[in-house]
Amino acid sequence: MNPTSKLTGLAAAARLVEPGASVSFSGFGHAGHPLAFVRELIRQGTGDLTLHAIAECWPAEFLVANNRVARINMSNLMFEGLGRCRAISRAIENGEVEVDDHSHLALSLRLMAGAWNVPFLPVRSMAGTDLASVQTGIAPKYARLASPFDGGEEVGAVAALRPDVAVIHVNKADEQGNGVVYGAISVIDAQVRSAKKVIVTAERIVSAEEITAENQVVAVPGIFVDAVVHTPFGSHPGGMYDEYDEDLAGMSTYYEASRSPEALRDYFASHLLAFADHAAYLNSLGSRRLFDLRVDPALKIARSAS
């Protein structure tokens, strides 16, 4: 008998995120963010979210721009090469979103502590700075403690986090959610292992045999996964390593719109709410534009020859 498939649609998967939930998204820089999922979450109206945001600039910016975020445990939110995430910056400056700041490592270790089911992990970063002394989260993030070994050396410690949901975009996955990610994996391992529910969106759904053939690069173990969604071009307008490049024009359209709340409302009306689902969104971009973004050495040679 075959194991039960976890394949579902984007709408059903997005309903696993309840209002008020804490969420963590994959991605780094301008690549690997599950933006098709985020667009569906925005369509459904899910709000009052808490983000544990290490490198999820695009999901966080889209959600904050649509007033869906109440608080962020963050380490860094910016658009590399472009500048500040303007909607997030405005929301914090206006006091609309509460934040608690960390270093990248400290926030990653908070997720890792959740993943390992321990109350805290030691860390040397953040000592002596406002990242340690200014604590504005719902629960404390940082404390100092004496080592039980070696003469009681004092070290910093950060508290465990267990996000309600992690949403991870992968190159390919089987129907049980075993997901392959090429390139750098950012903090996917800690996100998957700490979250209470894991949703995988995948560029391609492949056989279990194909996953087994590359079982050294399975970043997402299927045993953690609750739902799998086939989501081609799921990171657009960002890129996905080994699949497609960033859509620089598409990213720039957003970034220009982010200069004012009014322009942002227009942007989301025409680039998100105008489409009932991800298929309609892709259809609006057209196959030529999507094809031109594809990463493929043969295509590159053909393009440079033409």
Place this chain on the structure above:
Amino acid sequence: MTAFSKDEIMTVATSRYIKDGDTVFIGTGLPMVAAYLAKATHAPNAALMFESGVLDPRPKSIAKAVGDPRLVSTARRTSGMLDSLLMLHGGRVDLGVLGCAQVDRYGNINTTAIGSYQKPSTRLPGSGGANDIASCARHHLIVTRHNRRTFVDTVDYLTTPGHLTGPGARAKAGLPGGGPIGVVTDLCVFGFDSDTCEMVLESLHPGVSLDDVRAATGFEVIEPPGLGETVAPTATELDILRNKIDPDGVYL
């Protein structure tokens, strides 16, 4: 002497801090260009590490971002953030290179918020890996443009540790790394006094006066005995920067 821009002398001055064989933790922008220059000149065995989990890349063209695919596709090793930051945490990084929005005389950096933390006048991107680098790298270097908005008496929020409140403060706080060893700006190079841990002028860039630096600095600038001039970029360095590393002028 070939004419050069402010960005070019900042880049060259930064590259000279990178020694052959160093493991250097770095972000994008001018510091990355400086690291490529060091690898192309005096430090071919320097290995670059990025918080995205990329180790020792040799890209043919300059990367736009730490997450840029061309870093991944030319790296000797690709992993994830916890892997790279824990190697840093373990003391394996010789030099980190950091930018800043505000910096004080002890090299303490703010990249979080201008004004109050909870309702800032300008919210900035936050620490990212910068605090981890400044906490744990053997040493780090600060690279920034020079003006009174940046060089301040007190940072509004202390994101990333310099020498904190002065001598002994880092050790007391439990920070393993040695702290900042220099500040490279578009006007000059600062070092840090070994007794007071305060920024001291090391050299002025060609054509820059002490008064220029004082006018752009929000704390007292101490003139050391025998203040020298920053060594200008050589024709070879400028050629590599302009024609090999950044021919499209993305950064310089």
